[in-house]
Amino acid sequence: MQTTDHIMELAGHRQEDFSVCMGCKVCASVCTINDLDIDMNPQEFLLKLFMGEEIKADNPLVRYCTSCYRCASACPWQIRIPEVVRAVKESLGIEARFEKAFKKSLDIWGRVYEPFVVIMSAPDLLMGGYIKFLPKWMEYAGFHFPHKVKRIRTSHTLKKGSSSKEGRS
Amino acid sequence: MEYGYYPGCSLTGSAKKLDQGVRQVCKKLGHNLTEIPDWNCCGALEYGDRNELMSISGENLKKAEGIHKEIVVPCPACYKNLKDADSDKSFNILSPLELLNNENLLKMEQKNDLKGQVFFPYYGCLLMRPEGSAIKNKNIMEDAISTFGGDIDGEKMKDRCCGGNQLFLNKWVTEKLSNLILTKSKGTIVVFCPFCHMAMKTFAEGRKVIYLTDLLLYVMGENKSL
Ligand code: SF4
Numbered sequence: 001m002q003t004t005d006h007i008m009e010l011a012g013h014r015q016e017d018f019s020v021c022m023g024c025k026v027c028a029s030v031c032t033i034n035d036l037d038i039d040m041n042p043q044e045f046l047l048k049l050f051m052g053e054e055i056k057a058d059n060p061l062v063r064y065c066t067s068c069y070r071c072a073s074a075c076p077w078q079i080r081i082p083e084v085v086r087a088v089k090e091s092l093g094i095e096a097r098f099e100k101a102f103k104k105s106l107d108i109w110g111r112v113y114e115p116f117v118v119i120m121s122a123p124d125l126l127m128g129g130y131i132k133f134l135p136k137w138m139e140y141a142g143f144h145f146p147h148k149v150k151r152i153r154t155s156h157t158l159k160k161g162s163s164s165k166e167g168r169s
Numbered sequence: 170m171e172y173g174y175y176p177g178c179s180l181t182g183s184a185k186k187l188d189q190g191v192r193q194v195c196k197k198l199g200h201n202l203t204e205i206p207d208w209n210c211c212g213a214l215e216y217g218d219r220n221e222l223m224s225i226s227g228e229n230l231k232k233a234e235g236i237h238k239e240i241v242v243p244c245p246a247c248y249k250n251l252k253d254a255d256s257d258k259s260f261n262i263l264s265p266l267e268l269l270n271n272e273n274l275l276k277m278e279q280k281n282d283l284k285g286q287v288f289f290p291y292y293g294c295l296l297m298r299p300e301g302s303a304i305k306n307k308n309i310m311e312d313a314i315s316t317f318g319g320d321i322d323g324e325k326m327k328d329r330c331c332g333g334n335q336l337f338l339n340k341w342v343t344e345k346l347s348n349l350i351l352t353k354s355k356g357t358i359v360v361f362c363p364f365c366h367m368a369m370k371t372f373a374e375g376r377k378v379i380y381l382t383d384l385l386l387y388v389m390g391e392n393k394s395l
């Protein structure tokens with residue numbers, strides 16, 4: 001479901017927070033996406049959302065926003081644009097293998113267990129030309145067993161209602 | 170001083186070096202870090218539902234309730250999330266950088282100096298903004314480097330984005346953004362963020378990438394080389 005209301009709710013913003021946007025485009029002038037020579041700006045993105053236009057998965061901000069918060073910190077109204085972008089991603093159900101693996105790890109252990117994320121993302125890493133970085137990444141390698149957390153509240157664990165009921169350790 | 174400690178997931182794995190460095194430097198400063206019992210992932214930047222993210226992060230604060238009020242959080246993403254989750258400011262969420270000041274830097278026992286060496290103190294995004302969750306002294310890495318005789322470069326790039334969180338999604342984005350930072354700075358890259366460390370390490374050719382803790386431990390003679 002992609003309605004403006006739903007996205008604002010996901011992003012934890014209220015309608016009023018957006019209605020103050022005065023189109024000053026300060027966010028556009030500082031957006032990191034400019035450095036990628038891509039023609040897109042956060043203000044346009046908000047405007048689309050506000051006009052009830054559908055934002056598609058190939059929108060440059062949906063694809064490339066780095067959550068750098070340059071826009072949000074420059075905005076006179078502190079609109080948390082990267083969080084709006086993430087809410088749109090969520091509503092579109094866009095998740096790369098790496099992101100799926102990250103969340104799956106939280107569902108299983110309550111923490112990110114990196115060896116699991118690497119294995120789950122292996123097809124993308126192999127096909128995506130990451131192998132050449134391995135020599136540089138050796139210093140990050142090291143083995144440890146996963147640690148299972150007793151209590152965590154993701155929507156997944158709440159649905160299951162299992163781990164969330166346990167008391168404080 | 171006694172502090173609660175939230176290492177976060179990457180510090181138990183790929184950023185183990187930062188974890189060990191923070192623990193060692195804190196010990197030197199006379200601080201005692203105790204891990205929050207049963208701490209869970211902060212959710213990083215992976216959740217589009219802010220309520221869900223805040224509940225994942227906030228769970229850690231519940232686990233710290235009644236035990237710790239002051240919590241040290243090294244990873245900038247964890248630091249931001251825990252700070253945001255603490256909406257009524259019941260806790261004092263601190264980056265280890267906030268435990269450093271000119272006074273305790275000057276008091277550090279100096280066995281090695283940094284004279285004649287150039288450093289690029291690189292903070293990245295989440296320690297610097299948004300203002301509500303940013304660290305207060307945004308020059309603390311420069312202060313540390315110059316206290317021990319090192320030269321600073323790349324000031325204009327210190328808060329630019331390396332695109333670290335796109336590394337496993339669209340690596341060309343990270344490559345382009347990191348290269349922009351690398352071409353406009355010189356010297357050893359000093360970071361405090363595991364994402365920045367990985368992005369810089371991946372794309373910097375022939376330049377060292379270190380955590381500020383590595384630098385401090387070298388100065389204090391705990392590490393033999395930089
Ligand atoms: S957070 Fe996203 S939209 Fe905002 S400046 Fe950074 S890349 Fe642009």
Ligand code: SF4
Pocket residue numbers: 020021022023024025026027028042043046074075076077078079
């Ligand atoms: S900086 Fe804020 S007020 Fe200005 S156009 Fe961007 S979102 Fe709107």
